[in-house]
Amino acid sequence: xxxxxxxxxxxxxxxxSKHYGAFCAVDTVSVDIAAGEFLTxxxxxxxxxxxxxxxxxxxxxxxxxxxxLGDQEVVHLPPHKRNIGMVFQNYALFPHxxxxxxxxxxxxxxxxxxxxxGERVGKVLDLVQLGGYQDRRITQLSGGQRQRIALARxxxxxxxxxxxxxxxxxxxxxxRETMQIEIRRLHDRLGMTTISVTHDQREALTxxxxxxVFSRGxxxxxxxxxxxxxRPVSRFIADFIGESSFLPVQKVSGGLAYGGQLLHLADAAxxxxxxxxxxxxxxxxxxxxxGQAARDENTNMFNGTVRSVVFQGESLLFEVGLDQGDxxxxxxSNRSQCTENLPSKGERVDLLLNRFDTRIVRGEG
Amino acid sequence: MAxxxxxxxHIRPPVTDAExxxxxxxxxxxxxxxxxxxxxxxxxxLAIVIILMVAPIGWLFSLSFVSEGGGxxxxxxxxxxxxxAYISIFVTTFKVAxxxxxxxxxxxxxxxxxxxxxxxxxxxxLLLAVLVPFWTSLLVRTYAWLVLLQRRGIVNETLDxxxxxxxxxxxxxxxxxxxxxxxxxxxxxxxxPLYASxxxxxxxxxxxxxxxxxxxxxxxxxxxxxxxxPGLIAGTMMVFVMCLGFYITPSLLGxxxxxxxxQRIEQSVSLFPTWGPASALAVVLxxxxxxxxxxxWLIVRRLTANQ
Numbered sequence: 001x002x003x004x005x006x007x008x009x010x011x012x013x014x015x016x017s018k019h020y021g022a023f024c025a026v027d028t029v030s031v032d033i034a035a036g037e038f039l040t041x042x043x044x045x046x047x048x049x050x051x052x053x054x055x056x057x058x059x060x061x062x063x064x065x066x067x068x069l070g071d072q073e074v075v076h077l078p079p080h081k082r083n084i085g086m087v088f089q090n091y092a093l094f095p096h097x098x099x100x101x102x103x104x105x106x107x108x109x110x111x112x113x114x115x116x117x118g119e120r121v122g123k124v125l126d127l128v129q130l131g132g133y134q135d136r137r138i139t140q141l142s143g144g145q146r147q148r149i150a151l152a153r154x155x156x157x158x159x160x161x162x163x164x165x166x167x168x169x170x171x172x173x174x175x176r177e178t179m180q181i182e183i184r185r186l187h188d189r190l191g192m193t194t195i196s197v198t199h200d201q202r203e204a205l206t207x208x209x210x211x212x213v214f215s216r217g218x219x220x221x222x223x224x225x226x227x228x229x230x231r232p233v234s235r236f237i238a239d240f241i242g243e244s245s246f247l248p249v250q251k252v253s254g255g256l257a258y259g260g261q262l263l264h265l266a267d268a269a270x271x272x273x274x275x276x277x278x279x280x281x282x283x284x285x286x287x288x289x290x291g292q293a294a295r296d297e298n299t300n301m302f303n304g305t306v307r308s309v310v311f312q313g314e315s316l317l318f319e320v321g322l323d324q325g326d327x328x329x330x331x332x333s334n335r336s337q338c339t340e341n342l343p344s345k346g347e348r349v350d351l352l353l354n355r356f357d358t359r360i361v362r363g364e365g
Numbered sequence: 366m367a368x369x370x371x372x373x374x375h376i377r378p379p380v381t382d383a384e385x386x387x388x389x390x391x392x393x394x395x396x397x398x399x400x401x402x403x404x405x406x407x408x409x410x411l412a413i414v415i416i417l418m419v420a421p422i423g424w425l426f427s428l429s430f431v432s433e434g435g436g437x438x439x440x441x442x443x444x445x446x447x448x449x450a451y452i453s454i455f456v457t458t459f460k461v462a463x464x465x466x467x468x469x470x471x472x473x474x475x476x477x478x479x480x481x482x483x484x485x486x487x488x489x490x491l492l493l494a495v496l497v498p499f500w501t502s503l504l505v506r507t508y509a510w511l512v513l514l515q516r517r518g519i520v521n522e523t524l525d526x527x528x529x530x531x532x533x534x535x536x537x538x539x540x541x542x543x544x545x546x547x548x549x550x551x552x553x554x555x556x557x558p559l560y561a562s563x564x565x566x567x568x569x570x571x572x573x574x575x576x577x578x579x580x581x582x583x584x585x586x587x588x589x590x591x592x593x594x595p596g597l598i599a600g601t602m603m604v605f606v607m608c609l610g611f612y613i614t615p616s617l618l619g620x621x622x623x624x625x626x627x628q629r630i631e632q633s634v635s636l637f638p639t640w641g642p643a644s645a646l647a648v649v650l651x652x653x654x655x656x657x658x659x660x661x662w663l664i665v666r667r668l669t670a671n672q
Contacts, residue, residue, distance in 0.1 A: 059572055079575040080584075092573035096591045105587075132367035153577070 008035040008193045009160040010069040011056070016065030018051050025051040027217040028065070030076040036191040038184070040204040043214030044240070049197045050165060052214075056195065057163055069160060085154035085192075091137045091146045099125075099149055101135030105159040124156045127186065144175045144232040151183070155190065164196040166267065168203060180206040180239050201241050205229065213237055234362045238279045245328045247278040249360070259324040263300055275363030282331035284357040287318055290348040300358055302328070302351040306343050316342065320351060383671075409624070422651070429644035433637065441645035451646075452631075459623045461540070464606035465547045469604050472548065473555040474597065480556070487520050499553045499569035507617045510546045511537060514618075519630065540621025546618045547611060554607060555600035562596020602661035608653050626650050 011033040016025040026048040033039045054060035056067060058079035067075050068223045074082055093102050103121045112120070119245035125131050128148035133141075141149065147167065154162060167183070184207045187194055198204055204211045205225040212222040221233050232238040235246060249256040249263065255271045256263050258278060265271065287306075295301055304322040311334075318330040331352060332342060343349050371377060432438040445451045476495070480488045498506060513519050514536035521533040536542055566589065574584035612627035620624075626646060633643035 057572075057576060059575075077571070080578050080580055081576070082576075084576065087578045088569045088573055090567065090569060092567065092569035094570060094573075094588055095591075105574075109578040109583070157577070190449070 003058070007158060008191055009162055010035045010037075011161060011193060011195070012066075012068040013052075013056075014068075015064040016052065016055060016067065017063045018048075018055060018060060020061045025063075026055070026215050029217075029219055031212055031219060031222055033193060033195060035193055038187050038194045038196070038207060038209045040208040040211045041195065041197045041203060042204040042211050042213060042240075043199065043220075047214035048217040049199075049214045051161055053195065053197045056161075057084055057086050061235060070140060071252055083157075085157070085159035085162045087147075087150045087154045087162070087167045089166040091150035091170075093146060093150055093153070095138050097138070099136045099138065099141070102138070102149060103153045103156050106153065110157060118257060120156055124152045126127075127155075127300055128152045129182075140347065143171050144179065147171060147179060155186075155192065160193065162192045162194045164194065166198055167196065172197070176200075176203070177206075179238050183207055187258065198289050205241070211241075213240060231359070232279070233363055234364065235277055235279075238361050243282050243329065243331075245280045245282070245326075246361075246363075247280065247322075247328070248275050250277050251276070258302070259322075261300075262357060264297055264360050265360065266356045267360075270360035273360055273362050276360045277363045279359045279361045280328055280353065281357065282317065282329040283333075284353060285313075285328070285330040285347050286352040287320065287330050287332060288352060289343055290350050293350055294333070298355045300353045302353070303349065304328070304349060306345050306347050306349055308345055309342075320349060322351075379509055385446075389526050401557055424645045428640045428646055429648045431639060431641045431644075433639055433641065435639070441641045442649075444642065445645060445649060454624050454626060454629050457623060458609060461547065461611075461623065461625060462605050464544050465551055465608050466601055466605045468544065468548045469555045470597070470601060472550055473559060473600065476552075477556050477559040477563055480560050481566075495553055495556055498549070503550065503613055506550060507546055507614045510542070510549065510618060514542055514545065537618055538622060540619075542618035542620070543615045543623045546614045548609060549616060551604045551607060554603045558600040558603065559593065559596045562599070563593050566592045595668050598661055598665050599666070602657060606657050609654055609657075610650060623643075 013032070014030050015028045016026060016030070017024065017028050028054060029037075029048075041052060043049045051060055055062045058077060060076070062075060065075070066073060069082075069084075072230065094105070097105070100118075100121050103124060104117050107117045107120060121134060122131070125133055128151055130145060130148055130152070133145070133149070138149075147170075149224045151167070154164075164183075168179050171179060180203055187207075196204075196207065205228075208225060210222060210224050211228050213220045213228070215236055221228060221237050223231070228237065228241050232241060238244045240248070241327050247258050249258050251271070252262065253261060255265060255268065256276055256278075263278065270276065291302065293299075293301065302322050304320040307319040307321045307327070312321075313334070315331045318332065320328050320330055322328060328351065380509065409636075429441055430437055432440040442636050480491055480495075483491065511518075514597065515521075516533045516535075518536070520536060521530070524530045536545070536626070570588050571584055572590065574588045575581070611625060612631070615623050615625045616628050630643045630646045630650075633646060634640065637643070
């Protein structure tokens with residue numbers, strides 16, 4: 001958890017809903033965001049994450065519920081009185097103003113004097129590593145530079161809360177990854193309470209203290225990135241965060257079984273979940289030639305045949321058809337001593353899964 | 366350094382210099398043939414423009430240098446510059462054009478703004494309302510105004526019945542009538558480009574302004590208005606330039622008291638035995654119009670270059 005700035009405020013969202021006629025875009029969402037926390041709203045398109053952000057900024061009127069910044073109720077405040085910084089998806093930098101005028105815009109509105117204005121614009125430009133760009137036109141900037149200017153404009157007036165709507169979606173993959181790290185670094189330095197919206201799970205995992213996953217207007221899970229990845233509460237989350245294959249398991253006396261074979265579980269309590277499914281992360285499985293590994297109580301073993309091997313650079317992706325008929329993906333990292341004697345298409349293999357990676361998720365949702 | 370990969374070695378059939386040279390020639394020939402074909406396609410349009418535009422204007426231009434006696438002279442132009450009657454016609458023309466343009470902006474900007482803010486379905490319906498009068502004949506619309514605005518017309522009768530006026534207002538056969546009629550006819554020419562340019566302003570600009578602390582009024586003045594400027598200038602110039610050459614409406618609603626250039630040209634033709642004076646007036650009008658169009662083009666280009 002990062003250090004919070006003294007001016008940072010906690011945000012309390014209580015039973016917030018937004019209906020469009022019969023359609024419920026956001027359905028009684030409650031979540032608390034600590035002062036200085038970086039929370040990401042993650043979900044497929046149409047899941048309500050952007051609507052929630054628009055309600056926080058004041059651009060969409062909630063049907064019911066409450067939003068508090070610290071101890072101030074803001075649901076009734078118009079957007080220009082909320083003092084919340086926001087980075088828009090397409091940046092919304094004013095094309096008829098220079099970079100400097102764009103950044104000075106919120107300062108002038110707050111009655112900041114000319115001298116101080118120039119000083120603060122200079123400082124924030126240095127912060128986003130675009131020092132000396134004051135006089136550039138917006139059209140002269142690249143996508144990545146526009147992103148930084150939008151960020152600079154959103155933080156220059158020291159808002160108590162920063163909102164970001166898909167801030168990196170317009171950038172190419174490489175730049176996106178650089179900016180993820182940079183935004184996180186900036187957040188650690190400024191300690192502003194930050195709420196970001198994305199549909200990119202890697203972006204959510206990289207930048208956030210906690211991630212709130214949305215599904216059909218409701219919160220499906222709110223957790224730290226690591227917990228979300230390791231302990232998803234449902235198949236929906238497991239599917240959405242990272243790659244996974246799922247195997248149907250049966251309840252038997254003494255736990256759960258797949259294909260008649262009792263599974264060694266990381267957490268025995270998982271056996272009581274409704275509609276249990278075995279979640280298999282491709283990188284947690286090891287593929288070996290059939291009969292080469294010994295069975296023990298810390299390893300679960302599945303038998304099958306390699307259907308295909310795809311070379312993907314840093315790793316090899318195997319598709320293995322299990323004898324029970326299910327298909328499982330396995331990722332083996334590309335290290336020369338390992339890859340040289342990996343099985344190829346059509347060969348019989350065993351898949352090994354450490355008991356501590358044997359996680360069960362709820363099947364529905 | 367160019368990267369060459371000829372790893373297929375002996376399977377690869379060799380390419381000779383002669384073959385490469387032949388390819389280069391063939392490609393160049395194709396390129397030339399394509400250009401000629403494109404030119405052939407443009408030829409009919411080009412011919413129409415030359416026959417119907419360039420030639421008549423050239424002829425008009427040459428006529429303007431022919432004096433009453435039939436000799437070559439600058440008499441026609443010097444008369445325009447020196448005779449008081451001509452000067453006052455130019456002044457009237459500009460006065461009408463400026464007034465009509467100002468009222469068009471005052472009425473058209475709010476209408477365009479409402480259209481741009483409405484959901485598409487409503488906007489299209491209202492846009493139709495703006496355009497339908499456009500499809501009826503100019504003459505019919507002008508006569509309709511004559512009926513509405515005359516001494517005992519609907520407007521005066523209504524105001525009288527409401528007790529708002531004691532004597533009928535002089536709404537027609539003067540500058541007022543000309544301006545009212547022309548504003549009505551010109552309004553769509555302002556609304557259309559303005560609406561198009563407002564429609565293209567991303568809603569996030571206004572959201573961003575509000576988010577940064579602008580009240581709706583401040584955001585409008587500092588963000589929306591400047592961004593709608595190119596469309597406003599394009600519409601304004603369109604209206605202004607069209608006003609300069611307007612004929613029917615001022616002659617019908619002006620009652621002979623408002624003389625604009627186009628009316629004077631018509632009179633010249635019937636007044637003088639030669640076409641010289643009328644041609645000279647037409648040339649001056651054309652040059653002025655072209656000048657204003659060039660000016661507006663420069664301004665719009667400067668404004669949009671920044672965006």
